Amino acid sequence: MKRMVIIRCFLISVSAVILSGLISAITVGNIREKELTRNMKSMINVILVEYNLTTSPNQTAEKLDELIGNNRVTIISQDGTVIGDSRADITNMENHIDREEIKNASSDKFSIVKRFSTTLNSSMLYVAKATEEGTVIRLAVPIDFVKHSMVSLIPAIIIGCFAAILFSQGVARKTANDIIKPLKSVELAIKNVGTVEQIIKIEPTKYEEINPIIYRLNSMSENLTSSLNMLEDEKNKYSFILENVNEGLVLIGMDLKILHINRAAKQYFNVGGNSIGQDLSYLSRDEKITSAIISSKEKLQSVLFDSEETQEGAVISVKIIPAYFKEDGKRDTKGILMVLSDVTHVRKTEQIRSEFVANASHELKTPLTSVKGFTEILASGMITDSEVMNDYLKRIQNETDRMITLINDILNIYQLEEGDASSEIVRLNLRTVVDEVVNGLLPQVKAKSIKLEITERDIYYNIAREDIKHIIQNLIDNAIKYNVENGYVKIDISENNQSVKLIVTDSGIGIPRAFQTRVFERFFRIDKGRSRKVGGTGLGLSIVKHTVAKYKGEITLYSREGKGCKIEIILPKIL
Numbered sequence: 001m002k003r004m005v006i007i008r009c010f011l012i013s014v015s016a017v018i019l020s021g022l023i024s025a026i027t028v029g030n031i032r033e034k035e036l037t038r039n040m041k042s043m044i045n046v047i048l049v050e051y052n053l054t055t056s057p058n059q060t061a062e063k064l065d066e067l068i069g070n071n072r073v074t075i076i077s078q079d080g081t082v083i084g085d086s087r088a089d090i091t092n093m094e095n096h097i098d099r100e101e102i103k104n105a106s107s108d109k110f111s112i113v114k115r116f117s118t119t120l121n122s123s124m125l126y127v128a129k130a131t132e133e134g135t136v137i138r139l140a141v142p143i144d145f146v147k148h149s150m151v152s153l154i155p156a157i158i159i160g161c162f163a164a165i166l167f168s169q170g171v172a173r174k175t176a177n178d179i180i181k182p183l184k185s186v187e188l189a190i191k192n193v194g195t196v197e198q199i200i201k202i203e204p205t206k207y208e209e210i211n212p213i214i215y216r217l218n219s220m221s222e223n224l225t226s227s228l229n230m231l232e233d234e235k236n237k238y239s240f241i242l243e244n245v246n247e248g249l250v251l252i253g254m255d256l257k258i259l260h261i262n263r264a265a266k267q268y269f270n271v272g273g274n275s276i277g278q279d280l281s282y283l284s285r286d287e288k289i290t291s292a293i294i295s296s297k298e299k300l301q302s303v304l305f306d307s308e309e310t311q312e313g314a315v316i317s318v319k320i321i322p323a324y325f326k327e328d329g330k331r332d333t334k335g336i337l338m339v340l341s342d343v344t345h346v347r348k349t350e351q352i353r354s355e356f357v358a359n360a361s362h363e364l365k366t367p368l369t370s371v372k373g374f375t376e377i378l379a380s381g382m383i384t385d386s387e388v389m390n391d392y393l394k395r396i397q398n399e400t401d402r403m404i405t406l407i408n409d410i411l412n413i414y415q416l417e418e419g420d421a422s423s424e425i426v427r428l429n430l431r432t433v434v435d436e437v438v439n440g441l442l443p444q445v446k447a448k449s450i451k452l453e454i455t456e457r458d459i460y461y462n463i464a465r466e467d468i469k470h471i472i473q474n475l476i477d478n479a480i481k482y483n484v485e486n487g488y489v490k491i492d493i494s495e496n497n498q499s500v501k502l503i504v505t506d507s508g509i510g511i512p513r514a515f516q517t518r519v520f521e522r523f524f525r526i527d528k529g530r531s532r533k534v535g536g537t538g539l540g541l542s543i544v545k546h547t548v549a550k551y552k553g554e555i556t557l558y559s560r561e562g563k564g565c566k567i568e569i570i571l572p573k574i575l
Contacts, residue, residue: 033125033143040127040139041110043068053135057084071139072124076102078134101128105136114143248316248340251323252293256280259335268316268340289318293336296320306343317341367399367406374399412470412543428468430459430493430500437472438491444480451488459493461500461571467547471502474540475567479506482565499553499573505566511559519557520545544569 047053051060057075064073065086075084080097082090096102104111105128117124117140128138242249248265252258261275261283269283280290292303303320323335374392383389434454438445445452461468472491479489487507494501511519520541544567548555551571559565 029143036125036141037112037127040071040125040141041129043071044110044127044129044137044139047137048129048131053084053131053137054133057135058090060084061086068139071141074138074140076136076138078136083135099126101126101138102136104128105130105138107132246342248338250283250338250340252280252336252338254297254335256293256297258283265338265340289338292318292320293338296322296336306347314342314344315347317343367403371396371399371403406539410539412539425462425464427460427462428465430461430468430472430502431455431457433465433468434472434476434491434493437469437476440473441476441480444477445489448480448483449486450480450483451486453488453490455492455494457493459495459500461495461573463551463571467550471544471547471569474544475502475504475569478540479504479508479565482506483508487564495573497573500571502569502571503566505564507564510561510563510565511557512561516557516559520555 047064051064053060053075061073061075061084065071073084073086074082074096076096077083080095080099080102082093082096084090085093099113100115101111101113104113107130109129111126111128113126113128115124115126116122122142123144124140125143126138126140128136130136242260242262245262246264248268249260249262250258250265251260256279258275258278258280261271265283266272266275271283275282280293284290286307288305288307292305295301296303300322302322303318305318307316307318317340319339319341321337321339323337374396377383378389378392383392431454438452438454444450476489476491483489483506489507490503490505492501492503492505545555548569548571553569553571555570556568557565558568
């Protein structure tokens with residue numbers, strides 16, 4: 001464009017110089033012609049006054065030619081005969097009666113004609129006027145001076161052309177730069193729109209024709225930048241959500257190449273870097289996953305299964321779904337979406353509940369079977385001895401109490417697990433609760449001659465009465481049940497600014513190291529026969545563990561087989 005502007009400016013300047021030269025030459029010629037005509041009229045008027053044209057007209061014509069210089073003088077009689085001429089032999093000249101300047105000449109009017117003269121072989125200007133008697137005097141001068149004027153202007157035109165070339169170069173360059181500069185700004189603005197966050201602003205120029213374009217581009221830039229920023233915000237928001245969800249997400253194209261993968265999925269497949277565009281085999285060589293994706297692609301059906309192919313032993317639920325996109329109102333399959341969810345806790349919970357139901361059923365089956373047997377015997381009337389009958393009734397009562405205790409423990413642990421335990425929090429003296437529990441267990445203490453050692457201090461703590469009672473009851477009950485004859489049980493309560501500490505130590509049979517990590521599991525027993533003999537349900541320590549967890553506390557077990565056991569509980573003062 002810049003080159004075109006320069007060339008056009010150059011051509012316009014040169015054309016203007018040439019055209020102005022021609023116009024000047026023609027103008028100069030016209031001015032000289034008018035001046036010459038005026039002079040010729042004046043001279044004819046003088047001649048008509050000063051000379052008698054009928055006396056020796058040929059001599060008069062020659063004399064006048066000498067006086068007035070460059071003018072040809074011709075005298076024509078009324079009938080058109082040339083009677084005098086300063087430049088030609090009148091005997092050889094034609095009759096001029098038909099000549100235009102002669103026909104139109106009169107005593108009160110000049111006749112002016114331009115015509116090519118065959119006599120002089122030149123373009124001539126004729127000015128003629130008649131006397132009162134009809135004799136016509138005519139002056140004629142060549143008018144080739146117009147051509148000479150134009151020829152004389154050629155050097156000036158050439159010089160003007162060179163000057164125009166030099167001048168037009170500078171003007172053209174400046175004009176082109178002035179025009180190109182805003183256009184370059186427009187180009188740069190268009191190029192940068194969408195690549196920078198701020199709005200591109202183009203300053204108006206001195207060219208009114210370009211300004212409307214600039215105003216419209218500024219408006220477009222503002223709208224486009226705003227839209228792009230909005231889209232970028234939406235992209236960042238969705239990217240943030242996808243990257244921070246716990247579920248792994250992988251979008252796979254119909255060519256089985258990765259289109260998108262989030263952070264959770266990368267961690268599951270243990271891949272890093274840029275996975276986009278990689279083949280499916282880059283993620284996993286698990287035949288189960290690969291087959292499921294291919295099957296979903298071919299059948300356009302969802303597939304759901306669990307995968308345990310992880311180094312940590314986690315259970316991952318894999319859901320593979322055909323991904324649809326709408327184009328022109330039609331739904332079209334564009335890929336496969338794989339969703340990975342860690343269901344380890346869910347599966348373990350399901351397993352625990354299943355085991356819980358099986359254990360609870362087993363624990364309830366034994367006393368129910370015993371009750372049923374004793375009841376049937378009593379109902380049959382076979383037992384008539386009152387002592388035996390009382391013994392059977394006593395056994396039925398014990399088994400019933402055992403079932404009630406078991407059911408209560410099951411309900412307590414269920415409420416703790418489900419978060420349904422909503423007991424009122426009150427400020428309690430823990431020493432009072434300990435004394436209350438110990439008083440209820442005195443028969444067992446006396447039966448084994450257990451020596452009790454209890455801290456002689458008052459410790460207050462905000463807790464639900466039933467919760468702290470469950471903790472203390474189960475710990476002291478176990479310390480007595482699994483103790484030896486003439487053993488001891490120490491109960492120590494202390495506090496600091498951050499927490500309350502409860503320690504129960506016994507001299508009992510202890511817990512083998514191999515089982516110490518499992519004693520807090522539901523229904524776990526080291527010696528099932530001994531546990532049933534002493535009346536344990538297998539839920540006591542599990543209830544303690546869940547209750548302590550409810551108050552964000554910690555529980556620690558120290559024990560050696562045959563050397564007793566110490567359980568330490570720390571409850572933070574956060575209530």
